[in-house]
Amino acid sequence: MSAHETFAAHNDAFVSTFNQGDLKLTVPNKKLVVITCMDARVDPAAQLGIAIGDAHVLRNGGGSAREALRSILISQRLLGTREIAVFHHTDCGMFTFTNESLSSKIKSESPGDLDVAIAVDEVNFRAAYANLDESVAGDVKFLKEHPLVMKDTVVTGWVHETHTGRVKRVV
Amino acid sequence: MSAHETFAAHNDAFVSTFNQGDLKLTVPNKKLVVITCMDARVDPAAQLGIAIGDAHVLRNGGGSAREALRSILISQRLLGTREIAVFHHTDCGMFTFTNESLSSKIKSESPGDLDVAIAVDEVNFRAAYANLDESVAGDVKFLKEHPLVMKDTVVTGWVHETHTGRVKRVV
Numbered sequence: 526m527s528a529h530e531t532f533a534a535h536n537d538a539f540v541s542t543f544n545q546g547d548l549k550l551t552v553p554n555k556k557l558v559v560i561t562c563m564d565a566r567v568d569p570a571a572q573l574g575i576a577i578g579d580a581h582v583l584r585n586g587g588g589s590a591r592e593a594l595r596s597i598l599i600s601q602r603l604l605g606t607r608e609i610a611v612f613h614h615t616d617c618g619m620f621t622f623t624n625e626s627l628s629s630k631i632k633s634e635s636p637g638d639l640d641v642a643i644a645v646d647e648v649n650f651r652a653a654y655a656n657l658d659e660s661v662a663g664d665v666k667f668l669k670e671h672p673l674v675m676k677d678t679v680v681t682g683w684v685h686e687t688h689t690g691r692v693k694r695v696v
Numbered sequence: 697m698s699a700h701e702t703f704a705a706h707n708d709a710f711v712s713t714f715n716q717g718d719l720k721l722t723v724p725n726k727k728l729v730v731i732t733c734m735d736a737r738v739d740p741a742a743q744l745g746i747a748i749g750d751a752h753v754l755r756n757g758g759g760s761a762r763e764a765l766r767s768i769l770i771s772q773r774l775l776g777t778r779e780i781a782v783f784h785h786t787d788c789g790m791f792t793f794t795n796e797s798l799s800s801k802i803k804s805e806s807p808g809d810l811d812v813a814i815a816v817d818e819v820n821f822r823a824a825y826a827n828l829d830e831s832v833a834g835d836v837k838f839l840k841e842h843p844l845v846m847k848d849t850v851v852t853g854w855v856h857e858t859h860t861g862r863v864k865r866v867v
Binding site for chain 1: 699700703704705706707709710714716717719720721724726727728729736737738741743744745748749750752753754755756757764766769770771773775779781787788789790798801802805809811812815816820822844850852854858860861862863865
């Protein structure tokens with residue numbers, strides 16, 4: 526069975542208790558953007574107390590602020606957020622490869638496939654290049670110095686420990 | 697008060713009941729990737745019944761599969777997921793602007809700032825170009841046809857109605 530076959534039953538249960546249909550497309554209650562990893566052990570709503578309507582949540586492999594930039598600009602300029610919190614986490618997959626090792630792995634899984642070889646060379650996998658604290662600090666620095674991120678933005682950087690669930694502020 | 701000042705108290709409460717510290721960096725239980733929007737009314741864990749450890753969750757402005765590609769490749773090739781569910785939602789901010797209108801707005805907010813003008817021209821804001829069902833179908837097509845997405849991947853496309861909380865399969 527595919528996982529999507531379980532969506533309807535779970536969603537029926539959610540809909541039966543859903544009472545926030547008056548929430549419009551507007552400034553999130555906390556004027557907050559959270560950037561965090563796609564990792565299956567991360568759930569920012571539960572771990573940070575983010576309720577429906579509170580914040581924009583951006584997730585990608587590693588919690589890359591660079592990749593999140595487009596969405597941050599839309600969030601700030603059109604929807605009024607003024608704070609960004611960046612989370613990276615312990616035991617993250619982004620520390621297990623290099624751009625070169627992952628490119629080589631994908632090419633080796635489709636030997637002789639020119640479409641694959643060409644396409645994979647166009648991807649920057651954004652492998653982690655620093656330790657965890659430095660990785661967080663680097664993303665915060667990127668946001669604070671970027672000419673398109675609004676000057677009055679509060680930017681903080683955090684590490685999430687996956688084995689305890691605890692978050693700790695780095696910058 | 698900044699929103700981040702509330703993280704510690706919420707996180708203390710989460711940590712006090714957290715008992716899943718044995719979850720390693722491994723294949724998510726459902727071998728599933730969910731792609732959805734950053735919108736504050738979206739909470740895939742609650743709305744789809746995704747527990748900690750179940751799935752990789754990718755979120756960006758609009759739920760763009762193209763922007764999520766890098767993370768999908770890491771998820772599939774290094775962490776073993778084999779299914780992708782794409783969600784876009786009603787009343788989405790991506791339908792309220794064009795690339796040109798948002799670029800012009802940002803430039804007008806920093807008149808004469810050359811750094812801003814240069815930087816904004818490098819951003820593709822990925823404004824929605826189709827109706828909601830077509831937008832979902834377009835992202836599913838992109839994933840099914842992409843040479844780097846694994847051939848045996850189950851890809852489904854869904855619309856999330858923000859005023860009811862209900863999800864409906866499109867493709």
